[in-house]
Amino acid sequence: MPSYVVTGVSSGLGFEILRQVSGNPNNTVIGLVRNKPSTEKKVAEELGDRPNVHILSIADISSPEDLERAAAATVAITGGALDFLIANAGYVTTFDAFDPIGVLAENPHELHEDFQKCMNVNVIGNIYLYNAFMPLVLKGEVxxxxxxxxxxxxxxxxxxxxxxxxxxxxxxxxxxxxxxAKYSAQYKKDGVLFLSICPGTVDVGKIQSNRLTQRQVAEYATLFGKFQQYQPNFKGPVAPEQAVKDVISVWENASLENGDGGAFLSHLGNKQWL
Ligand SMILES: NC(=O)c1ccc[n+]([C@@H]2O[C@H](COP(=O)([O-])OP(=O)(O)OC[C@H]3O[C@@H](n4cnc5c(N)ncnc54)[C@H](OP(=O)(O)O)[C@@H]3O)[C@@H](O)[C@H]2O)c1
Incomplete structure (x- = not known):
């Protein structure tokens, strides 16, 4: 009965991880979200009745108290252990999407605010997440x-x-x-495998091309042109279904025995990012 906690299951990759993993009724999947009612509605509408899915509410990933509460609620569901912790929730800023760093820095206050938000959500929030759930992970089998x-x-x-x-x-x-990697360095001796995995470039429906300016369209074209130089087979973002299949295969195949502890891997399980 493997158990999973996945953050940010309201949409995109997180919802797809929830969908694929909970497709096996032997798995227990606990999703952490800011918007529990709308996520539960989406789960019911798109996945039907899945008794192995549990949605827990947090105000924000950067709230350590909420994450402690979510860990306590998870204990009540799983009996105290957790096999997989998936830190998926992320702030995907658009502030930096079309300009180089030197241009962004011409607006130092905006840069500071956005940088701080990225760090609070994508880094510090996940440290709180790791810490809140470590006692459960240490009791898990996987x-x-x-x-x-x-x-x-x-x-x-x-x-x-x-x-x-x-x-x-x-x-x-x-x-x-x-x-x-630092958590890996601390917990490898306890048998915990920490991994960073890139899912590739994935279309989660957030870019509305009809709302982009000509300059923004040109910047995306430039970026995708560079991606094509890097990987001539690159055809654009893939569907979440494919990306999540790839990511799951990477975490299934990775092990401390293979030397993967703390590694940063692509959806292909190596350093080929596209
Ligand atoms: N799509 C890609 O091409 C791609 C590529 C590489 C990596 N990633 C990573 O994949 C992860 C999922 O992104 P996505 O592409 O699936 O985008 P997404 O659909 O926007 O999903 C982001 C998820 O994170 C949650 N979230 C954002 N800020 C949060 C906060 N402060 N506290 C709690 N939850 C928060 C969102 O919840 P709300 O609904 O409450 O906003 C949502 O569930 C992110 O870590 C992203 O960086 C994506």
Whole structure:
């Protein structure tokens, strides 16, 4: 009866992780969200009655008290242990989507505010999450903790292909990769596998192309052109279904024995980001 806690299951990749994992009735899946009623409605409408799905409410991933409460509620559901902790919730900022860092810094207050929000949600919130759930993970049989990361945080692709957009978001994901490696360094001796996994480029329905300016369309075209140079087979973002299948296969195949503790891997289980 493997148990999973997944954050951010209201939409996108998180909902798809919930859908795929809870498709096996032997799995217990606990989703943490800010909007419990609308998520429960979506689960009921799209997945029907799945008694192995539990939705817990948190005010925000950056609230340590809420995460402690969610961990206590999880104990009541699983009996005290947790097999998989999936840190999926993330703030995907658009502040940095179309400009290089030097241009963003021309608005220092806005830059500061957005950077701080990215760090609060994508890094510090996940530290609180890891800490709140560690006692449960240590009692679990599988002991796997996964951060949903991004290849945008890879320094090599950034410098080899001059990928200048997404700087703030990428910094937060890079910091989270280090946090995850540090937790690995602390807990490897206890048999816990920590991993950062990039799902690839995934269409979660958030970009409304009819709302983009010409300049924004041109920036996306530039970025996708660079992605194509990096990976000539790149055809654009994939569906969440495929991305989540890939990510699950990476976390299933990864192990401390194979030396994966604290690694930052792509959806292919290596350093090929697209
Ligand atoms: N899509 C991609 O191409 C891609 C690529 C690489 C990595 N990722 C990562 O994948 C993860 C999921 O993103 P997505 O693409 O599926 O986007 P998404 O549909 O926008 O999902 C983001 C999820 O995070 C939750 N969330 C955001 N801020 C939060 C906060 N402060 N506290 C609690 N929950 C919060 C959202 O909940 P609400 O509904 O309450 O806002 C939502 O459930 C993120 O970590 C993202 O960085 C995505």
């Amino acid at each position: 002991k796997k903790v996964v951060a949903v990361s991004s290849g945008m945080a890879d320094i090599e692709i950034c410098r080899d292909y001059d990928i200048y957009t997404g700087a703030v978001y990428a910094c937060s994901k890079a910091a989270m990769n280090v946090v995850t």
